[in-house]
Amino acid sequence: MKKSKRRNLIKGLLFIMPWLIGFTVFTVYPIAASFYFSLTEYHVTTPPKWVGFENYKKLFSDDLFIISLKNTLYYAAGLVPIGLFVGLFLALLLVQPLREIVFYRGIIYFPTIVPAYAFATIGIWFFHPYLGFINQILDFFGIPGPMWLSDEKWAKFTIILLSQWGAGGTALIYMAAIKDIPKELYEAAILDGANRFQMFWKITVPLISPATLYYLVTSTLAALQIFDLPQIMTGGGPANSTLSYVMYLYRHAFSYVNMGYASAMAWILFLISFVLTFIIFGSSKKWVYYFGSRR
Amino acid sequence: MRLGKRAKEMIRLNTVRILLIIVTFVYVLPFFWMISTSLKADQDLFLMPPKWFPIPPHWENYKQAIQYFPFFTYFKNSVIITSLSVLGTLLSSPMVAYGFSKIKWPGRDFFFYLMLSTMMLPFAVTMIPTFIIFKKLGLVNTLWPLIIPSFFGSPGSIFLIRQFFNTIPDDLIDAAKIDGATDWQIYWKIAIPLSKPVLTLVGLFQFIGSWNNYLGPLIYISDESKYPLALGLPTFLSRYGTHWNWMMAAATLSVIPIVIFFFFAQSYLIEGIKLTGLKE
Numbered sequence: 185m186k187k188s189k190r191r192n193l194i195k196g197l198l199f200i201m202p203w204l205i206g207f208t209v210f211t212v213y214p215i216a217a218s219f220y221f222s223l224t225e226y227h228v229t230t231p232p233k234w235v236g237f238e239n240y241k242k243l244f245s246d247d248l249f250i251i252s253l254k255n256t257l258y259y260a261a262g263l264v265p266i267g268l269f270v271g272l273f274l275a276l277l278l279v280q281p282l283r284e285i286v287f288y289r290g291i292i293y294f295p296t297i298v299p300a301y302a303f304a305t306i307g308i309w310f311f312h313p314y315l316g317f318i319n320q321i322l323d324f325f326g327i328p329g330p331m332w333l334s335d336e337k338w339a340k341f342t343i344i345l346l347s348q349w350g351a352g353g354t355a356l357i358y359m360a361a362i363k364d365i366p367k368e369l370y371e372a373a374i375l376d377g378a379n380r381f382q383m384f385w386k387i388t389v390p391l392i393s394p395a396t397l398y399y400l401v402t403s404t405l406a407a408l409q410i411f412d413l414p415q416i417m418t419g420g421g422p423a424n425s426t427l428s429y430v431m432y433l434y435r436h437a438f439s440y441v442n443m444g445y446a447s448a449m450a451w452i453l454f455l456i457s458f459v460l461t462f463i464i465f466g467s468s469k470k471w472v473y474y475f476g477s478r479r
Numbered sequence: 480m481r482l483g484k485r486a487k488e489m490i491r492l493n494t495v496r497i498l499l500i501i502v503t504f505v506y507v508l509p510f511f512w513m514i515s516t517s518l519k520a521d522q523d524l525f526l527m528p529p530k531w532f533p534i535p536p537h538w539e540n541y542k543q544a545i546q547y548f549p550f551f552t553y554f555k556n557s558v559i560i561t562s563l564s565v566l567g568t569l570l571s572s573p574m575v576a577y578g579f580s581k582i583k584w585p586g587r588d589f590f591f592y593l594m595l596s597t598m599m600l601p602f603a604v605t606m607i608p609t610f611i612i613f614k615k616l617g618l619v620n621t622l623w624p625l626i627i628p629s630f631f632g633s634p635g636s637i638f639l640i641r642q643f644f645n646t647i648p649d650d651l652i653d654a655a656k657i658d659g660a661t662d663w664q665i666y667w668k669i670a671i672p673l674s675k676p677v678l679t680l681v682g683l684f685q686f687i688g689s690w691n692n693y694l695g696p697l698i699y700i701s702d703e704s705k706y707p708l709a710l711g712l713p714t715f716l717s718r719y720g721t722h723w724n725w726m727m728a729a730a731t732l733s734v735i736p737i738v739i740f741f742f743f744a745q746s747y748l749i750e751g752i753k754l755t756g757l758k759e
Contacts, residue, residue: 291503
């Protein structure tokens with residue numbers, strides 16, 4: 185018995201070997217190395233020079249760092265709830281029994297696989313202050329459109345708005361969750377005289393809460409790492425109003441080759457992500473329901 | 480009463496239909512604007528109100544775009560990166576998933592949850608040391624750093640395939656074992672052939688992930704001849720960004736492969752959510 189157990193251990197480890205090697209080389213080592221780098225001054229060409237917590241101290245008196253952190257929290261505070269609302273709204277529409285529903289699903293899902301670099305390019309033109317589609321339409325109705333990406337006050341919001349073009353992914357997850365709710369629950373509720381609004385809040389919302397948990401975790405982590413859209417659309421401008429955390433980190437790492445400083449930023453981001461994930465998971469016991477006897 | 484109920488339902492569904500038509504319209508508009516612009520003459524770009532349908536279409540914008548935007552070179556590089564990454568993930572991920580599913584060994588669950596927890600790790604944390612590894616290997620400014628990691632399995636894919644393997648009845652595997660099959664044979668002859676739907680889905684996800692990756696190429700690739708589309712299009716934007724009709728011609732060209740891909744993959748992607756186990 186013991187021998188077969190050991191044989192299984194070896195077999196199991198052999199099967200997971202590709203991941204185990206990748207995990208060691210591309211995860212464990214980099215985590216440790218980046219922490220070490222964060223305590224050094226490191227410009228790649230010369231060996232890292234130990235500076236202790238100097239990089240961390242410098243970061244908190246670095247105005248651009250503070251700006252990029254604030255911008256990123258702004259992105260997250262916009263992207264997560266707005267994305268939730270839009271995704272859920274689309275899902276509620278897309279589960280309705282219409283004959284041509286597959287067509288709508290296809291169209292709304294399609295932008296989620298269009299690469300960010302392509303739709304960033306399209307987005308700049310779409311929101312162009314003078315020649316873009318949006319402002320031409322607004323102009324047609326006699327409404328003066330904002331400067332969108334060229335206005336410090338609007339730029340982040342424009343990026344958040346444009347991101348909703350990819351809400352089809354969230355909608356898909358919610359659709360699957362909604363379809364899984366047993367029909368009998370709604371039938372019983374109707375017998376009890378519940379209206380649609382009550383059914384939505386008392387049946388749909390609690391029963392799709394596992395999907396909401398998944399959404400909150402993944403979208404928060406993604407929002408904290410926002411990079412592609414602001415990098416391509418504005419490069420961080422105007423007046424650093426769209427500069428995101430990872431953009432600033434990228435600049436230090438690969439434009440200034442200031443790896444120690446960038447690694448310190450990476451570790452702070454790591455901590456922020458960890459704390460936020462922890463808060464979301466921690467609170468989930470209070471609001472996530474698993475239907476039936478599962479777990 | 481019955482008829483009234485049915486009429487009510489009709490009204491409700493038609494309201495939904497109208498909302499969906501509006502939403503669909505909003506989701507299509509940017510593409511329409513892109514294509515429409517790509518066919519406009521220079522002077523028409525500034526017309527107020529805009530010409531929605533440029534007649535006659537100025538196809539020469541595409542010729543111009545191609546001249547400054549080596550679409551086929553970028554496309555080729557994207558194809559190389561993407562196809563090798565898909566191959567890598569399909570070779571490695573199912574194997575790891577099998578080790579996490581159909582073999583019972585001490586520590587299995589520990590490693591499995593360890594793997595899942597790495598999905599929460601921000602890319603930025605591992606980005607710099609990984610870059611240094613590839614730099615020491617002399618692979619910076621090649622396509623390899625964008626391909627090699629996929630050969631070590633990706634946690635998301637492994638998770639999906641494992642969920643699927645878990646549904647294969649143990650009786651089937653025990654029967655094969657009694658017939659003298661080794662785990663390796665069972666993996667190749669039973670598990671893999673049964674898992675085509677989930678493997679397709681994983682392949683498609685990897686395709687999208689690699690094709691759309693922007694930060695990776697931005698870090699590793701500096702030669703324009705090695706640019707994938709992810710770098711080609713933004714570079715074109717920064718150089719010829721004022722020629723909006725050329726720009727949109729280039730954008731249209733970049734989106735066409737995705738449209739073709741979507742045409743074939745759509746049903747797998749949209750139905751595939753069932754395989755993700757997210758509904759649990």
